[in-house]
Amino acid sequence: MKDKSSFIYMSEGIIRSFIVTLLFLLIMSVVMKFVEVSSALLSSFILVITLLSIVYGAIYSVRKIQKKGWIVGLCLAVIYMIMVYIIAAISGSITSLALKDLIRLLLAMVVGTLSGMLGINI
Numbered sequence: 001m002k003d004k005s006s007f008i009y010m011s012e013g014i015i016r017s018f019i020v021t022l023l024f025l026l027i028m029s030v031v032m033k034f035v036e037v038s039s040a041l042l043s044s045f046i047l048v049i050t051l052l053s054i055v056y057g058a059i060y061s062v063r064k065i066q067k068k069g070w071i072v073g074l075c076l077a078v079i080y081m082i083m084v085y086i087i088a089a090i091s092g093s094i095t096s097l098a099l100k101d102l103i104r105l106l107l108a109m110v111v112g113t114l115s116g117m118l119g120i121n122i
Contacts, residue, residue: 009064013076017057024049054108055115062119073116077108
């Protein structure tokens with residue numbers, strides 16, 4: 001990914017991932033206004049939203065770059081998750097990383113890698 005266009009497409013994929021995340025979180029917040037949701041279910045929804053956003057961003061980036069799908073997907077997932085944790089730390093939502101956060105990161109990396117492979121082959 002030494003190519004300048006690869007960096008641009010990767011950045012676009014990350015931005016698109018965040019847009020998808022924001023849209024899903026907006027929908028979820030509207031639903032939660034009318035329906036009581038347990039914290040376990042809310043955590044699961046957030047995980048699914050995160051993974052779907054990574055899938056979309058990775059497939060988008062890989063389809064544009066057209067090479068090294070698994071690396072692009074993995075890098076996108078890692079950068080996306082780092083940005084999510086930075087935003088959460090700045091907002092005061094998290095103070096330290098727990099085991100569940102490391103598991104989420106690992107899951108995001110696996111999903112990003114698989115999405116990159118999928119994106120290069122479709």
